[in-house]
Amino acid sequence: MSTKNITLHKLNELQATAISGNDISSSCLYVSALTIAYAGQYAWISLLVVALVLFLFRKIYGEVVGALPLNGGAYNVLLNTASKRTASFAACLTILSYMATAVISAYEAMFYFHDIVHDLPLIPATIMVLVIFMMLTIIGIGESAFIAVIIFITHIVSLVLLVLAACWFVIQHGTGIFLSNWHLPVTSGGVSTALFLGFSAAMLGISGFESSANFVEEQKPGVFPKTLRNMWGVVSFFNPVIALLALAVLPMADISGHQESLLSFMGEKAGGSWLSHFIVIDAVLVLSGAVLTSYVGVTGLAERITLDRILPNFFLAQNRRGVNYRIVIGFFLLCVSILLVTKADLASLAGVYTFSFLLVMALFGVGNLLLKVKREKLPRPERATVISVIIAIGFIVAAFLGNMRLNLPSFYVFIQYLIPTVLFILVMLNRARVTRWLIYAVSHAGQPLQRLVKRTIRPYRALIKLNSQELVFFTRGDNVAILNRVMIYVEENEATKRLKIVHIANEDSNNDHLKKDIEVLDRAYPDIDIDFVEIEGRFGPEMIDQLSKEWNIPKNFMFIGAPGNKFPYHVSELGGVRLIM
Template structure:
């Protein structure tokens, strides 16, 4: 054990040297070190690819500032995300003063937390969207067992390395605060506008506030059931930062248009005066090309479009 602790930073290379036990054994240690360098380089590249996709998706969904999704003209890469991720990870390295155990502890806590969230998300989908069709089905006992095993591992890691949790909480807290501010940015803007300031500052805040609330949502419906339409409206009011909702029905023949759809939309529009509700009747097939065409013509991103939960 003492020898393992002595070579904990280059254990595989030390094992290679100890295995051959000859004057020429250095080549195996060097080969293992070079292989480890290539593997870790691939892991670093994978982390940049993964974080770029994640942050870009979150910025499109307005969970993070939209400027993070901007691309440069030369390479069309998300430079803000790449540079920001490098600065954040480098800052963590300086905070822990290059201590590999602390870095490994923070990574382990983050990994196990993400794994537990997969199980939590699965359970929420089972409860809220049980009719959602899927190819792979995991039973409740399997999901709960998986969650408990990962959670026990997370608690064990925290207990064994209690000093490392402060770094995890620091980064998690900052990220959580930014996301919560993005979800409540209309209220923050209202507060800033209320306290006033220079005229130019006020105009910029008002323009930003109006830009956020003028971005419409689009709901695809195949029924004129007022309860279904009302649920869509309530979802937008409670979860989205917009004052505009477009209800869209795609049909192939005019006789397929629900008879009471227009009447019910007009009625609901009067019931929610703070929300502007429009009805769109589109002739065609409800398929990805139609959705893409509507997104381009209406200037509504596809992630701002939604439907009811498909039946299993």
């Protein structure tokens, strides 16, 4: 059962923006200092280029999610345009990104709080933050959204006060500091190199932009594109402005000496200790809010991939509030394990975070192009031009290569985390084959080992359960070539051995040729049990819901071809039915 069917409170614009915005806007606390470290006095220009890239991705995300408004982000679009393996790879990257985000944000929040409580043990305090937001997520998205809104508003107020105080400082003291910084020699090998490296580092400032797409089903209609607009507006204004004002308030040496707490130091210089303390408190809150974003985003994504049998059904258990609490608890345990294994080494975590996020953005752009090619007739509220998508992907590739140049060891850490994650997903996708190998191995083992395996693992029962899950394809009387492509998709992407081909008939239907085609397919694919079903009625959400209940087949195991412009329903109204043609 999906949370979208039982969630009582859909998120409004402010709530959805706050949940995803806390993640992306928390970058204001560190991205200016990070960009200045590489681009120097040109940092604000690099940040403006990042704002341009994000503007391009607004339409890319708007088109994809408008056409396929289901949880899962990059996984969702690739599942409906490419293969299940490609979509699963995107899901791996997204989950890795969320894990690193949650741990880094929680640790950084406690690092700031350490300025107030000097004896605070950082790692235990970080685990406590993860526990608190795990509990908030389990309570329910409506209640956690209230906390997110408070954090988001406080953060925006803090940034506005900092900007106003810095502007007043410049009015009082003039532009002497800025001019001194501006005329400093570039240390990164020339202006173009400085801008490129600054841009690569500044791309961290838009991490979190993908979060809203991962819980779109929990948002009210029409809210999603507004969250994209709001997130773009916040980072496009504050990140370049704060970098510019930092160069006008602080000498470059002071900026370099306070990279980890630049905004609080800048606040103290421009407005006094009260503003510095307020920024520290805000940093604790908004970084904690980014932890909440990770929980909410990963819950929507993990539920989706579990429904598609990539993760075990064990994770689909829900509490009375409709929350997949086992997913939330599992994510918490993974975050704690990474925190303890790395001993809170932020450099290692940042590598996982940076490269995962950039690859997810690139894959979303690729998914947009595939959507244009394979689902051209699918209705969507807006369209990104092909050239703008290619340019956006090019910027992401450049940022990926730039970050490899900036910190190659972090890339190797990313690979170390990615490989076991991908291997686990591959095993889950091919667990029917793995189970058959296990059965073969056991059959050639001794009797004691056979009895032990049958008692503990029960591979025969597991294989039967995997193969017994029926799939449904709704056909419009397609020819044998199209139906053959359906069979190829099922054979390559699903573990099942049973497929219902369903035709919704009317008085004028003559399906003799369709029945003959299916007989041909039945002979061509002897391992798949094909069942042709002809039903009178009208295809639509009601029919899908009725058949899903009657046959006990989840809607995400029902497939259709891409509908055209005359199709009377939006894909979102079909309850998760997948597009495979």
